[in-house]
Amino acid sequence: MAICCCYLSPTKPFTIPPSIQLSSPKPLLRCNLSLPSKSPITLAEPDPIFTSVKAFAPATVANLGPGFDFLGCAVDGLGDFVSLRVDPHVHPGEISISDISGDNNVKKLSKNPLWNCAGIAAIEVMKLLGIRSVGLSLSLEKGLPLGSGLGSSAASAAAAAVAVNEIFGNKLGVEELVLAALKSEEKVSGYHADNVAPAIMGGFVLIRSYEPLDLIQLKFPSEKNLFFVLVSPDFEAPTKKMRAALPSEIGMPHHVWNCSQAGALVASVLQGDLAGLGKALSSDKIVEPRRAPLIPGMEAVKRVALEAGSFGCTISGAGPTAVAVTDNEERGKEIGKLMVEAFFKEGNLKACAHVKQLDRVGARLISSIRN
């Protein structure tokens, strides 16, 4: 049975009242953004061009050392799936979440669309498209563990945003999809686009500003290989706690250092300089030194990753996943094995390793059934 929710009352299905869209929209969630000038009222309500779609959105590594809070990249082969279908049993203009699958932790996730990352993003895209005549049913397959530092909530939001956009004929641009997914991030983990932007756009994305939203895609040369060794320990690193560990004030020398490393990181990405990228990744003097001691074994894991020949290593997002980079998949597996061992020996934590390539595409439609 589909569980639905309502804008006005959590016991009723969610509806986007046309009156709300017509003038000075009363936002469901606070929006800091300058929304695109194209408002839903100027669009004719699009018809669905598919009866059902399935979308995928990749895991993301945010921060990347000195890129704290403004840089992230997407990782292929790990991510979340959202299936969406036109559902005559759902009231027109409404959305319901019919199913959430994944590991045991997904039980923590709400099926109330207003409290679910995928649901919030889907609702925002429906609002942007002005959907009033079609009801949708959404099914979420979590491929990413929750709270791992791999952009789990962003992947759900990105997959849902893309799925809704695709089912109605791909009317919205990347920026609008990021805005929609940001509403979801705002509610669950903070107003940061460094996961949702690369989850939607793929590759490396620099968030230049929020007002207005200004994103720079940093193209890593296609002829170069880039593998991420992602080692996730069995440990909870709550984003709130990890954020509270940060200094509120930063001395000028450390500011200049991290700024220059951020510049070097951007240059290394664009120039396809893997050694430079790894060096920059490892260079953070502000955030990582505060967070690493809160993740048992992290400092040893980084040391081992560097000794084993990775180009660089840091914490992925707010952790607890450690991320190292290399240009060779086999070497990546060896490095990952040593990192897992280090988490166990030095942090007394079980961990699992994945070696994955850069995702250059971002959230995408993977299957569809046409009307």
Add this chain to the structure above:
Amino acid sequence: MAICCCYLSPTKPFTIPPSIQLSSPKPLLRCNLSLPSKSPITLAEPDPIFTSVKAFAPATVANLGPGFDFLGCAVDGLGDFVSLRVDPHVHPGEISISDISGDNNVKKLSKNPLWNCAGIAAIEVMKLLGIRSVGLSLSLEKGLPLGSGLGSSAASAAAAAVAVNEIFGNKLGVEELVLAALKSEEKVSGYHADNVAPAIMGGFVLIRSYEPLDLIQLKFPSEKNLFFVLVSPDFEAPTKKMRAALPSEIGMPHHVWNCSQAGALVASVLQGDLAGLGKALSSDKIVEPRRAPLIPGMEAVKRVALEAGSFGCTISGAGPTAVAVTDNEERGKEIGKLMVEAFFKEGNLKACAHVKQLDRVGARLISSIRN
């Protein structure tokens, strides 16, 4: 008459004692750098391949807004010249400064090579080359005003370093020349390579670290035009005072903002995105807001430059020169005229404007006479 100086006494010519070069060199000036492993002792002393050379080094714009203390670029058509000749009247292994020409302010400059930017850099290059058998005479033509924020001292040092290297057959690499010129900067304005590195290398240069020295050349696409509008008011902005104006601690939001703008600046340079470059140039929330009020009229000058259609504007180096960027020389001249007017109206300062292209070459030999 050549005025010479000595390492041990200012009344005697400067000599590089061979014993000092042979083992654990006793540096003239403190060196924070990891010097290149290739030490002078491993090189046979080179013979001069020219009897005289003339070198040019361009003006430089350091900081570039959020690139504070680690980013700079070179500007063509403005700079300093160093003429150097093998002089049998100068004791072998010594250097003398025979002449300094330029505007009235050059009278402030010492002809003692140990206290002159060009002299210090020339001595360092002679040390690196192990010169013991040839005496040199140096003449400095200052094309740049002193203390203008256009890298005047760096240009003198860069031209001298290149001149000495060229007269002995160009044995040293760019990094060694930067190290030599840095010794000069350390003495006169602080241990920063954001002027000397672009003065020697040309284009945009990011200083990634000092220990060891690690420089990243950022190639601005050759097919793109980039003009700098440089407006220098008749005002003294001592580097010490401008540095004292800086905050010692920076709040996290401003740190993240400036870091992201630094990344955007680097991306804009590499992608040849002039609008993005200008936007980043104008975006500094840490240094410019403290320094601009100390330069009468600067805030109005920036406003005018932006209103007149420049892509961006900030303070060049520690000031007082204002720098704006555009893609068209004629428009640059109009913008420059308006900026000069604004300095006069709002700051009661006379100013002069130059519109110059990016220098992509750096310090270079411009003439030579062979043995």
